[in-house]
Amino acid sequence: MNALESQLAYVFGDTIPAPGTLLPVAPGVAWLRMPLPFALDHINLWWLDDAEAGAALIDCGAGTDATRSAWEQLFAGPLNGRRLARVFATHCHPDHVGLSGWLCERFDAPFWTSAAEFGFARMMAAGLPGVDGPSAIPHFRRHGLRDPAMLAQMESRRNYYPSLVPSVPPAYTRLQDGQEVDIGGRAWRVITGFGHSPEHVSLYCAALSVLVSGDMVLPRISTNVSVFAVEPEGNPLQLYLDSLQKFSDLPADTLVLPSHGKPFRGLHQRIEQLRAHHSARLDEVRAACTKPVSACDILPVMFRRPLDAHGLSFAIGEALAHLHYLWHDGSLVRVTGEDDIVRFQLA
């Protein structure tokens, strides 16, 4: 546990659900964990009692053999005979929607998410130009990545999303900000969030004082906030910080169920920690911009650890998100050099 985590209360201590099991965390709400093939090695899913002895699932796990076999173990064991009545997705990232097509088809269950998350999941699963792997290469080159070995590694990730999301359901039920959704006789309010993904869905149940935060508020790591090739002028960090404000009205004792890490209380402290984190990052970036710098130039300032291709693609996006925040607020100017590299400098 790091110093910041010690300001939060991990309600269940170090207890986590073993593979193939569910752990009750609130009345009618159970916690499942699925493996992930990354440094971030797990995702949390939430299994909610729904109407007529059916269940609602929030998020699905990545489309890997390990996740499929964990599901088979659950369906043969503790979930034997249970009907999955609805599948919700907080957002389009592969660990969240990966097996949505597989699960919805298996149970003939409808798929619930926001319009933008549905659209992006469909676009990325189809590998459309602009959101596919190859589109990232000129974006990274423009922002200073010129190392041929690293570019070759990036190139080899061209099939990243479809490889983890074999199918997305062809139709969906729309979730919108402020909407109240009845799950198992309790009202859950949709809180949309921006900056991490196009229209992220968090769900809050006042009766249980439970927030399914998805990736918008995580207890240990900060949510990835990146500028991507598909939206090259974007200001996702501003969107993310504005979105955090939407959670600050929730009660201080809200039980937060995050997609990564462990359930906790201390939502308001965590939001303050995240604000402080980004504010410190922005100070570092501002200090590095006394001369023209590209996103790649400031990676050693922001990330003091070696990065593989997966980590590097997130790091460049994240560096750019901080540069764009300062560019959009007028602190920095943006210039494109004769080498076609984009650089930022104090205005």
Ligand SMILES: [Zn+2]
């Ligand atoms: Zn995500």
